[in-house]
Amino acid sequence: MPVIEVNHLKKQFKSVRKQKGLKGAVKGLFRSEKKIVTAVDDISFSIERGEIVGYIGPNGAGKSTTVKMMSGILRPTSGEILVNGISPVKDRKAVVKHLGVVFGQRTQLYWDLRLGESFELLKRIYDVPDEVYKENMSMMNEILDLKSIIDTPVRQLSLGQRMRGDLAAAMLHSPDVLFLDEPTIGLDVDAKHAIRRFIKEINETRKTTIILTTHDLGDIQELCRRIIIINKGVVIEDGSLDELIDRIAPYRELVIDFYTEQHIEHPNAKIVSSEGSRTVYRFMKDEISAAALIEYIGGKAKIKDIHLEEASIDDIIRIAYGGSSEE
Numbered sequence: 001m002p003v004i005e006v007n008h009l010k011k012q013f014k015s016v017r018k019q020k021g022l023k024g025a026v027k028g029l030f031r032s033e034k035k036i037v038t039a040v041d042d043i044s045f046s047i048e049r050g051e052i053v054g055y056i057g058p059n060g061a062g063k064s065t066t067v068k069m070m071s072g073i074l075r076p077t078s079g080e081i082l083v084n085g086i087s088p089v090k091d092r093k094a095v096v097k098h099l100g101v102v103f104g105q106r107t108q109l110y111w112d113l114r115l116g117e118s119f120e121l122l123k124r125i126y127d128v129p130d131e132v133y134k135e136n137m138s139m140m141n142e143i144l145d146l147k148s149i150i151d152t153p154v155r156q157l158s159l160g161q162r163m164r165g166d167l168a169a170a171m172l173h174s175p176d177v178l179f180l181d182e183p184t185i186g187l188d189v190d191a192k193h194a195i196r197r198f199i200k201e202i203n204e205t206r207k208t209t210i211i212l213t214t215h216d217l218g219d220i221q222e223l224c225r226r227i228i229i230i231n232k233g234v235v236i237e238d239g240s241l242d243e244l245i246d247r248i249a250p251y252r253e254l255v256i257d258f259y260t261e262q263h264i265e266h267p268n269a270k271i272v273s274s275e276g277s278r279t280v281y282r283f284m285k286d287e288i289s290a291a292a293l294i295e296y297i298g299g300k301a302k303i304k305d306i307h308l309e310e311a312s313i314d315d316i317i318r319i320a321y322g323g324s325s326e327e
C-alpha cells in the first residue's frame, strides 16, 4: 500500500479585492471584486514507503499549497488525500501522529524559549513517551549537532541553527512521513550539507518517507531518485531524474583541443564548432560512448586536452518547467 495517495486534488482560494480609499470604506455602496485563484488544479500521485521524492516547480506552482493540504492545514476544494490510509481532511489528529512537517520559511519553535525548552514543550504537546523522546533527541543530537545550541533562545538562533532545530522538532514523535518545504532556503554550503546528511540518514536508518520541496537543484541531485514537477497546479513530470535528463538532453558534447587545426569527422558525432585547434563534437549517448569517440579521434590526430560536457541539471529543469532549450 502506498504511504501517500493523492487523487485529483484541487484547491481554489477565493479572495475579495476591496477597493481602496474612501470608496472602499463606504461599505455596501460599491461591489467588491471577487477573484478565484486556482493554486492546485488537478494533482494526482502516489508515494511508496521509504521514497525521497523531490516535489519541485517554479514559484507559485502550488507546491506549498499541496503540502499544506497533505498535512491537514488546508482543506482541499475537491479531491482525495490519504496518508497511511487516513484522510487528513477527515481525521487530522490521526494523520498528524504519522507526520512531521517543516516549512523553511516558518518555525514551529517558540521564540521566547530556549531551543531545549521548545523541544520539551513540543514533547508534551505531541504526547511523546519519555523513551521515544530520549532516543530521538540523542539521534538528532548526533546528526544535527544540537549540543552547542540547545541552551540558546530560539530568537537568537541563526537561520541555519534554527533549521536544525526545526528538523529535530519535526522528528520528536518519530513520524514515518516527513514533508520538508524548502528546508535549505537561505542556508550556506555547510548548513545545506548538514540538512542533506540529516535527510539521507533518517531515510536510511528509519525508512522515513520524505517529500522535499526545494529550489536548490543540488538538493534534488543529491537526494532524490524521483521527482514530481508541477506547474500551474498540475503535474507535468513524474519519474526518475536520470530518465528526465536522458529525455530532455540525450546528447553530450566533447570538446577536444588538438595541437594543430583539425577537421576529423565521425558518422555518430556532429561537429558543433571548430575554431583554431579546438573542435566541439555533439553525440547521442546511446549511439556512441565518449571513450569510443575519443579513441577514434585520437587515432587520427594527437589530442592535447579533452573536456566532456553534459547538460546541467539547471538547464534540464528550466526546460522541463517550460523554458526554451538554448542551442
Ligand SMILES: Nc1ncnc2c1ncn2[C@@H]1O[C@H](COP(=O)(O)OP(=O)(O)OP(=O)(O)O)[C@@H](O)[C@H]1O
Binding pocket: 013, 014, 015, 037, 038, 039, 040, 057, 058, 059, 060, 061, 062, 063, 064, 065, 066
Ligand atoms: N491563502 C491564499 N490565498 C490566496 N491565494 C493563495 C493563498 N496561498 C497561496 N495562494 C496562491 O496560490 C498559488 C500557489 O501558491 P503556493 O504557495 O502553493 O506556491 P509554491 O509552489 O509553494 O511557490 P514558491 O516556490 O514560491 O514557494 C500562488 O498563485 C499563490 O499566490
Ligand SMILES: [Mg+2]
Binding pocket: 063, 064, 065, 181
Ligand atoms: Mg512554497
